[in-house]
Amino acid sequence: MPPERFDRIDWEEHAGSSGFSASINTVAFVLTALSVLALAGYDRLFAAERETVFGALARDVGVGPRFESLGIGADPGALEYLFVITLLLFVWYLLAPLYQNPRMTRYYWDRFTRNRPAVVSLGWLFVVFAGGLLGPLLLSAPQQDVLAGHQPPVYLSIDASNVARCLGETVGGRCHGTWRYPLGTTQAGEGVFRNVVYGMTISMQIAFITTTIVAAIGITFGTVSAYAGGWVDEALMRFVDIVLSFPTLLFFLLILYIYGAGLGMFILVFSLFAWGGTARYVRSKALSIAEEEYVDAARISGASTYRVVRRHVVPNTASSIITQLTLLVPGFLLAEAQLAFLGLGDSGINSWGQLISAGRSDLAFAPWIVLAPGIVLFLTILAFNFLGDALLDALNPKTEAERGR
């Protein structure tokens, strides 16, 4: 086929900017998100109080207990539906574009893999992600079993006087751990390993939902502020100043004190007070992009402001926003753990912080209860920081020049 010449191109075909044209990703996202929403609506309207949504669905569709045999027996709440929708966003707007542009993906991947700690971090985060996603499907929730309290992790041992009943071998007055509880058990006899895996789900929910909310508000405020200019810009930025000055943890404590709060409230409050930095960042980035020549070119070709923002400004700020969001997530995970540790968190969930707080009284003789979730939390925060740093390097063309010097 001869190379395309610009005078042979049917420009009418390419001039899709006049109407509203949705990309394949948007279509896919809307379709999948709608089905999740439909499931959520079905759950709310038709599933009985004590019935899981998949159980109800299987009954109505008439497939019998097939879902349960697949391990999908969980009963999702509002937070879980939101989590799935944010996951869909992540798949269709981050992973799918990477797949659609293999050349750019390979280029960034090559730059990214030069940073070895970052690759290890990505691997660890993938483990946490996969564990959080699949763990609850493969493992049943940790069960209390008072007789199996304080079992040591496998290969370790504990003085037999500290355990009510040793499940492993007792050699020379020391109780040894078993593979049934690879990381030992808590005082109540819950498996620490299962608790840690379930904590991954909570951490991933916090990470994905807060990031989505922060990104949505931050990008909207930033671009509107940059494009509106004048007093709108001034007012919005002053508002951002106020949001940034709020001591979030204390404000959350106040809300908790007055109204009481669970994980949903935690996510809402922390993400509603965390977008200030992102908005500032997007604004300054959008201002500098607005000066670029390709924006002028788009404008001259008759693109509307909305199209310029949607097609040129937001995609070009995206790389720096992703970096910024990666560096925000550890703060949320830490805040949740801190609150749980103080006994002010959502006691109905199996988060890492809850586990650390549960093991604190037995620290002297059963340190694994605190150490296992604490180290996992530390590694996760560390991985997010390394990843953010590496993304900053990989996505910033300036570092290439500096390396070459």
Add this chain to the structure above:
Amino acid sequence: MGLARYVVLRVVWAAVVSLVIVTATFVLMAAAPNPAIQEAATQAALEGGDPQQAVERERELRGLDEPLHVRYLDFLTSIYTLEWGWSDHRSQPVTEALVEGLYYTAQYSIPWTVLTVLIGPLVGVYSAANMYSWRDHAATAFAFFGYAIPNFFFGIVLLLLFGVWLDWIPVVYRTDVAVFSLENARQLALPVFVLVTGSIGAVMRVSRNESAEFRDATFMKTAKAKGVSPFRAYAYHVMRPTLVPLSTTLVSQLLAIFLGSSLLVEVVFGIPGLGRLTFEALVAQDTNLVLGATFVFTFVAVIGNLLEDIAFSVLDPRISYDDR
């Protein structure tokens, strides 16, 4: 616009921000049922009285029967005149309880702030001067470690290690030792170490990366050509411009740690400071004390941000006040 005018405007703005936060707190409080009233109703019902009457009496006693704007103005007046009421749970005025807490908080907060401010930039610039040497890598590893490890978890582990297993430091905090004594230094060493590790990472990273830019600047070449000693060159030509972007990070890091982690560290180490006071007030449902502690932290945050902006403009003579 001159510096003086900028500072005045910035101070006015800080006052506005504090007003907004106080107002938000008021709205939160006004929209929620007051636990004291429910308590009065329960009390009356238990004693065989009329709960409705008790509720009204309690509302009158607390001035809740007044219209909303009167209550708002009363609230503002008492906040800004520091009449923060009586703490039921401590049986003393709220301000007195807060000052007592501050006394213990200051004992460890001043050392860790000073240490972070002194060590952080120095190590950062040193790292930049010896970039990609083993010392730089060690400093970077330490920075990431300190930044990533949750302070309260680190505190627990250190307490277990040095307090319980090695028995080097006391496990229980004692309030009866003199401020400037060896015992006090020993019991505060771990909290200070934990907080310094937590706050210094970001400071080291920023000062390292920022000063790396100035290290290769032409004015450094000139300084070297003139025969300025490396120490003097780094102290005068690299440190000074680094301090400008660093001041932002420094203040926000110190504030973040102070507002977030000091509470946890006080709970872990049993220090009866402001953070633990807040925590105990929350648990004991002592509304006045909770509010008082919240305001102290809020004002610290607002003033910290104010100082950050002023320091930024004083340190960088090129800044244009019209841009901000």
